[in-house]
Amino acid sequence: MPELPDVEGFRRTLASCAQGHRIERVEVADPAVLRGVTAQRLKRELEGRRFAAPRRHGKWLIAPAGGPTLILHFGMTGGLVCRSEGDPPERFGRVVLTLDDGHQLRYHDQRKLRGLWLATTDADVDRILGEQGPDALSLGRAELDSLLEGRRGRVKATLTDQSVVAGLGNLLGDEILWRARVHPKSRTSDLGPDELRRLHTALRGVLSTSVRAGQVPPRASWLTGHRDDPDPHCPRCGRPLRRGKIAGRTSTWCPRCQPEHS
Numbered sequence: 001m002p003e004l005p006d007v008e009g010f011r012r013t014l015a016s017c018a019q020g021h022r023i024e025r026v027e028v029a030d031p032a033v034l035r036g037v038t039a040q041r042l043k044r045e046l047e048g049r050r051f052a053a054p055r056r057h058g059k060w061l062i063a064p065a066g067g068p069t070l071i072l073h074f075g076m077t078g079g080l081v082c083r084s085e086g087d088p089p090e091r092f093g094r095v096v097l098t099l100d101d102g103h104q105l106r107y108h109d110q111r112k113l114r115g116l117w118l119a120t121t122d123a124d125v126d127r128i129l130g131e132q133g134p135d136a137l138s139l140g141r142a143e144l145d146s147l148l149e150g151r152r153g154r155v156k157a158t159l160t161d162q163s164v165v166a167g168l169g170n171l172l173g174d175e176i177l178w179r180a181r182v183h184p185k186s187r188t189s190d191l192g193p194d195e196l197r198r199l200h201t202a203l204r205g206v207l208s209t210s211v212r213a214g215q216v217p218p219r220a221s222w223l224t225g226h227r228d229d230p231d232p233h234c235p236r237c238g239r240p241l242r243r244g245k246i247a248g249r250t251s252t253w254c255p256r257c258q259p260e261h262s
Helices: 004-018 039-046 122-129 141-148 155-159 170-180 193-213
Strands: 023-028 055-057 060-064 069-073 078-084 093-099 103-109 115-119 242-246 249-253
Touching: 004 055, 004 060, 004 078, 004 093, 004 103, 004 193, 023 039, 039 115, 069 078, 069 122, 115 122, 141 193, 155 170, 170 193, 170 249
Parallel strands: none
Antiparallel strands: 023 093, 055 060, 060 069, 069 115, 078 103, 093 103, 242 249
16 A cells, blocks of 8 residues: 555655657546546646646645646555556556656556646645644654653554654554564553654655665565565564454554553
C-alpha cells in the first residue's frame, strides 16, 4: 500500500516528468477513479495548462496546474509513472496525461479505492484533504510528544491515524514500533520518556531510509523484510514474529523485542 515514501516518489516522478510542461491531452480510461469531477470537466480544465511544482502532504499528492489543482490519492494499489507516448499501456491504467514533449503521466490502480480530484481554490484543496495531522517527515521530537500527549488509544492506531500524523500506514507503523521496541497495543498515554525518545528516533530513521528508497524497503535487517514470510522470525533476536489485528489492520511484532505490558 502506498505510504509517505511511495507518495514522495510519485511527487518526484511528477516533478521530473511534468513540471513546467503543458498538458496536451487528458484521457480517462476508467472514470471510476474520478472523485467529484467528470472526465469531460477534467479534460476541459487541464488541457492547455502547465504543471507547477507539486507538493505532498502525508499520503496526498497536490499538483497545481496554473489555476486548477490536481489532487491524487493512491489508496491501496495506486501508482504514478512517467512513460513515452509510444510505450505499452499500464495493466491497470486509468488516466493518462500527455505532455507537450511526448511524455505521459499515467495513473494506474487495480482496486480503485481512492483516485483523482480537481480543486479550483485553496479551500477546495483543504476540503478534499480533510482533517490531516502534520506530515510525518516534518515532525520534531517535541511536536511528536505533544501530538501523543494525553491520547488514550493504542499507539499503533494513533500513529496511523491520519488526523494525528499524516503519512504513516501499516508497514511504517510496524517498522517504527519494532525499531523502538514498543508493543503496538501499548496505550499511547502509558509511553514513558525513553519510549517516546526511541519512537521519534525510529520514526526519523525509518522515514529517512524509506524516502530515499521510494518505499518501505523489504530489507533482511528490517521487520518489513520478514512480515510476509510463511514462518516469520525477528531479524534482531531470531524469535518467531506474531501477527494480530489492531485497529482493523493486520500488525506484526516481536513478542520478545516488544513485550506487552499489563
